[in-house]
Amino acid sequence: VAAAEGEGRAAALTRYLVTGAGGQLGAELVRLLADRAADHIPLRHADLDITDAPRVADALRDLRPDVVINAAAYTAVDAAETDEPRALAVNAGGPAALAAACAAGGARLLHLSTDYVFAGTALQPYPEAASPAPNSAYGRTKAAGERAVLGSPARAWVVRTGWLYGASGGNFVKTMACLERTQATVSVVDDQHGSPTWAADLAAGLVELIEKDPPPGIYHATGGGATTWCGLARAVFEELGADPERVRPVGTAEAPRPAPRPAYSVLAADRWRAAGLAPLRAWRDALAAAFARDGTALRAG
Numbered sequence: 001v002a003a004a005e006g007e008g009r010a011a012a013l014t015r016y017l018v019t020g021a022g023g024q025l026g027a028e029l030v031r032l033l034a035d036r037a038a039d040h041i042p043l044r045h046a047d048l049d050i051t052d053a054p055r056v057a058d059a060l061r062d063l064r065p066d067v068v069i070n071a072a073a074y075t076a077v078d079a080a081e082t083d084e085p086r087a088l089a090v091n092a093g094g095p096a097a098l099a100a101a102c103a104a105g106g107a108r109l110l111h112l113s114t115d116y117v118f119a120g121t122a123l124q125p126y127p128e129a130a131s132p133a134p135n136s137a138y139g140r141t142k143a144a145g146e147r148a149v150l151g152s153p154a155r156a157w158v159v160r161t162g163w164l165y166g167a168s169g170g171n172f173v174k175t176m177a178c179l180e181r182t183q184a185t186v187s188v189v190d191d192q193h194g195s196p197t198w199a200a201d202l203a204a205g206l207v208e209l210i211e212k213d214p215p216p217g218i219y220h221a222t223g224g225g226a227t228t229w230c231g232l233a234r235a236v237f238e239e240l241g242a243d244p245e246r247v248r249p250v251g252t253a254e255a256p257r258p259a260p261r262p263a264y265s266v267l268a269a270d271r272w273r274a275a276g277l278a279p280l281r282a283w284r285d286a287l288a289a290a291f292a293r294d295g296t297a298l299r300a301g
């Protein structure tokens with residue numbers, strides 16, 4: 001009991017700093033930490049540009065967080081193909097600056113990465129130790145960010161997630177809600193497999209990870225199960241009370257995009273489970289919960 005009380009006290013005293021606080025995940029982290037009355041400092045892009053290393057160092061020295069959650073990123077997957085230097089600055093230079101400042105101040109760092117670091121040629125879920133082999137500029141810059149964080153002396157976790165959506169910002173779920181209103185039928189790729197992840201569930205899992213303080217390194221955390229973009233679109237239509245058959249499956253070749261996507265990017269969360277962390281709920285249940293809580297924002301597109 002004494003140990004549990006001690007842990008509780010330590011958790012209550014933890015000071016969190018969240019970068020990218022205005023993004024999908026950042027907004028959910030801030031909401032959760034505020035709900036828990038945790039000591040937290042939300043920094044949006046306008047408050048702190050993580051590519052400005054001197055400012056990052058100053059901010060961490062002044063604000064003295066115990067843990068930094070880096071939810072800031074360049075996430076425009078297609079735009080990164082023609083803007084890779086900028087994506088690299090944000091997705092690798094930013095985490096490197098944060099890691100250096102965390103190491104200097106003794107803060108822990110939780111950095112987010114992506115299923116798109118993998119080539120997508122696997123036939124079963126990628127374990128944490130699988131070698132990244134990104135096939136897009138975005139994936140290359142995120143893989144570089146992982147290396148920067150894991151190679152630094154900071155005590156750091158890299159949590160890879162995938163197919164993230166939430167009430168803040170643009171995402172696939174909102175796009176489908178918008179198309180449901182405006183188009184009779186929608187064609188969506190049915191040969192790319194992944195795990196949709198509600199940002200609110202991921203935020204809760206990340207805070208649990210920080211509280212449990214497992215060994216540093218790579219962890220995977222996505223919604224449970226897997227589907228295709230077409231499967232997710234049909235589930236969105238179901239949530240909207242629309243006919244899911246209005247979503248037509250097409251192949252990737254019929255819907256070309258500037259950035260190549262992995263055909264299969266399901267992540268195995270063995271290390272997450274081994275650390276005693278609760279698996280995120282099944283993606284379909286999470287989608288229903290997201291519409292129940294945030295239906296107005298998600299429907300608004």
Ligand SMILES: NC(=O)c1ccc[n+]([C@@H]2O[C@H](COP(=O)([O-])OP(=O)(O)OC[C@H]3O[C@@H](n4cnc5c(N)ncnc54)[C@H](OP(=O)(O)O)[C@@H]3O)[C@@H](O)[C@H]2O)c1
Pocket residue numbers: 019020021022023024025026044045046048049050051070071072073074075090094112113114115116142160161162163164165168169
């Ligand atoms: N979205 C997905 O499907 C997905 C999938 C797998 C992994 N992830 C990873 O999960 C994490 C969170 O993603 P998300 O979907 O929440 O991203 P998001 O909604 O795009 O939010 C990213 C935030 O970072 C901010 N930002 C961009 N450049 C910055 C800079 N130089 N300094 C400080 N802030 C900056 C953005 O602000 P502005 O908008 O003002 O630029 C935005 O508020 C990221 O690491 C991402 O790579 C995302």
